[in-house]
Amino acid sequence: MKEIRRKITTYLFHSNTIFVQLVLFTLIVSIVPIGIIGSLLFSHLSSSVEETLNESYSQIAKQYVANMNESLLRYQYRLHQIADNTIIIDELLNRGQDTNPYVKGKKVTVEVRKCLGVEDYNKFRNCMVYSNIKDAKIYGDKVSMIEEARKESWYSEDRILSEGIFTYLSVDRQENILSLIEPIYYIDTESLKKDYLGFVKLDIDTTKLFEPPKDKKELTSPYDIIVLDEEESIVYTSNIYSTSVLEGLAFDQLSSHKMIFKDNKMIYGDRLNLYKLKVLFIFENDFFDRKQETLQNSILWILFLLISLIAITTYLFTRSFSRRVGCLIQKIRLAEEGNFTVTEEIAGNDEITILDRHFNIMLKRLDELIQKNYIQQLEKKEAQLKSLQLQINPHFLYNTLETISSLAAVKHAFDICDLCEKLGDIFRYSLGKNYGEYVPLEQEIRHIQNYIFIQKARFGNKFDVVYNLEQDLLKNQVLRFILQPIVENALSHGLNMKQTKGILTISIKKDEGCICIEVEDNGVGMELNQLIALKEYIQANEVSKEDKKKGIGIRNVNQRIKLACGNQYGITIRSKPNEGTCFTIKLPFIQ
Template identity: 30%
Template sequence: MRYWNDMLLKTKMFVAFSVVFLLTVLLACTILYVKNVNDTKDQTYALSSTITKQFSRTVELYIHEMEAMSVTIFGDPLVQRNLLDHYETDNAVEQNQIELSLSSRLYTLIHPQPKVQSIYLFTLDKYAYYVSRSSGPKLTDSLEGEAWYTGKAYDYRSKFLLLPTALEDVSHADSPKVISFVRSINRIPSRTPIAFMKININVNVFEDMLVQSDNNEMEKNMRVFILSDEGRVVYDNRHELTAGTLPALSMPMLKKGKSSELTWNGAKYLYSSERSAYTGWNTVVLIPNEYLLAQIKRTQLILILVGLAAVLLIAVVSYILSHHITIPLHNLMKKMNRVEQGDFSQRMEVKGNNEIGRLSRIYNDMLGSISRLINEAYQSRLAEKDAQLSALQAQINPHFLYNTLNIMKSISRVKGIEEVAEMSESLAELFQYSMKNLQHPVALEDELEHIRCYMNIQKHRFFDRFELQSDIPEELLQASILKLTIQPLIENAIIHGLGKKKSGGVIGLRVRCTQGILLIEVTDNGRGIDGQKQQELRSQLRAPILSTGVDQETRGIGLQNIQQRIQLFYGEPYGIGLMSIPGEGTTVKLEIPYLLPADGKGRDTHEYISGGG
């Protein structure tokens, strides 16, 4: 590990890339090989499953057709009448006429079906009528000679039978192999069994149903069987096991999965099976694995060649790539050493938008930020000293004015000029209130006292042109608010709302507490604010907090100043809301948290507790 840590980055990258890429290629080749084998099997399963389902469905449709033909025979009035006449006569001539009539009728029905070999009608009194396409002799004379018949006619009244493939004439080996469709013929409308029909179908009918392509290697090698649940072979596409049994295979094994693998006669097969609930037969398709092996071997050879070529290419690419990455890093290290010595002019050349380019850009931006912060820190120290001098000067002026106003008040009272004394006293209290720390919260009643002094002065200026109407619950007088947050709103209402109103002006001050929020509303019935001006004011209220002194001085302690002070102290969810209707008036809403002084005195303290809503 120590040797690895001491290696150069270029060497580490070359070794690491080569090993990782080699393992990746080997893993990818293995996965591709396995996936190719699995995909080939899945495709084979899918194709064989499709062939199985299509073939099974085609067989079902043909048996449906045979059932439809049997229903035609069942319901044919001529057949019904002749069968009933059979039971009512013993005359040989009449019996012969019945046989001719039925044969003619059955031949008419068998003619459109080229694969129907013969049709038998068995009466319940041991007699058989028949018609055969080959015009051969009658192979059975009565129902008793049929192995499938149990002797109870009512057992077959509502169903049909499909008999496995067998020779039509067991006495002749070259007789055609047939499957038999058997059902009862019931009397209409009583549904009483009066006869049975057996339709013998040439097994070669399945040959036409199974459409195979000579160009498809899989279809040329696959085996297709139709099996009964007992394992009898109804059909074999190679005609080797038709009418026999399937050695070494059992239906329970085939039913374990509709698509799987098995070994038969020493060879491995992929198989798919489909059981028809309608016919009761099982369609099985066996596909030998041999035809898959050639494709898999070709794929294996291609993957080996591709893997070797990829390993060689990766080794070359990893060396070039590692060399390309380490050169810019080496240059960056040299420039950082120069910066460490105090040379902030060192910059990287940015090439492209890749990782190295972004790193170079970030490095350049970092140096620019460091230089800017150093300059800002220097300027901030200068500004701080200027602010301290301004603050000292600002403290001197209010104290001087406050002392001068008290002298004016004393002289006015001595000389009997009470109005001047009263104005001087109110103005002195205004200055005394504003000289305290502006960011220290006070009780609501202190802010109201400040408003009272302000209104005393305004009454001497405007006389009875407006009045202040207050609606403040007594329990809210100790609520904590910032200084100079309500009085500027009253001032705005007088100057901007009622300034041109000659009489009847009303300023409303309403305070409420709801769900822990102290809501203060200042309303006036003045001229209101037009829409454009409202938009400008709302934009100013949403503007970022001011950080310098010049702009703030020009704005004074207006709406934006109050908004910024509230959000700095309480947080951004609180502040000022504005609503105005031109010609009717303006409402300014102030929302702050409802807090009470923690010490119970409520005067100029930083400790507060939350009040109830």
């Protein structure tokens, strides 16, 4: 399993370009959380929609039941009005002015219609008062004798006196009729005897009574209504086909104010408490399915747009990123082929830009080192050629000087003898193999004294030399040939152009653990721009080929000291016009 996972990881992230890796990584990291969040969101919203629909269905059912209870209570009140009407009771007892049964029946009919009113009259199928007084016959549109009622199939004296409500199927009209019964009693105020005078029966068309409000039904999901009596017989149904869902249902659960799901339908049960009727509300579950499907499609579209946005953004970003990386790779490939030409820098401030910037710097330095090495090789070959051209046997030079000195002595030209002796010492110091790179400071001073002796012979009495030397520092080791270029510069550019006699001062002292050698003249000095140019020249890492041809000079001495001893050592210069120039050589203290 680990091997398979390793191979998949290698294939996806290690075998593809960084562009593909970034796209895959971003999509995986974004799609998985988005998918999980989308699923959780859909589940939550689906539950919320279901709860909202259940609450909506519950409110519809409760409102309907409340309206039905109110209507039945109103009808019962009208029955009470009829049963307690004194005019009707008097006519039934034959205590009116007229004993004609039809005249009495007409009066009762008028009173019944008054009590029924006009508000709900269209819902009433019929209303009849049945008299139980055999000696006082009465007949009319709304009144008859109880013998007529006994002929009907619905008549049951026990039910009339006990239940007060029953339903029956009208034979002639083939429709369900809900009948409300109210017994009529007369109570004698003197004897308090209660006499049964008959009953009033109000027939209500269940289709009009229980029909749901059309305007309300259109605003919600479609639903059907089934009304059951206490014996679980159907009193009313808004859709005859909806009764099939009743098969197999436990009727004790139908009025528990809970949703029951069956056959893709949601069934909600409630009761009409006044007459023990059960009301079932059957909602089509496809309405919830449509809501859920709409919600699912909306979430899927949102997720699709979000993932598309992430994919497009990732593509654009990674494309730009990979192009910049590709540009850097191209530079590396060109460098591998030997092309160190720095092209345009990669724009930006991120890590790629930093890598590109440092890579460009590295290419420039590498190119400079290659050029420098190439030039050094040429110079080395040139120096070797010059060395071969100038390679002369030192003994030949010494013998020649000895010959000149002997001839001068014969001629009593002792000053020439001295010059030859000093020049011989200079040749031995310069060409001798007994001297290494470092020499004691006193030998470097002796070499300068020989050099100045020859220069004084050249310039005559044009300058004097003053030595301020700390004797305990003369044993210190210093680089060879570091003073002659400085002294030569002071004589050639400082004192040679001075109209009066000059003074050259050479001082050696110890300062903060270092040795300071000062070569100071009181010559013509330098202007500020000349001084700045000279300082920049001796401190520069690279100079032109023409400057290098000048030979050993101040810059060479400064570079030798820094390379051998460190950047904290070297030459510093100060100068003022017409006052002179001072070169200070700072060296480490080496015993």
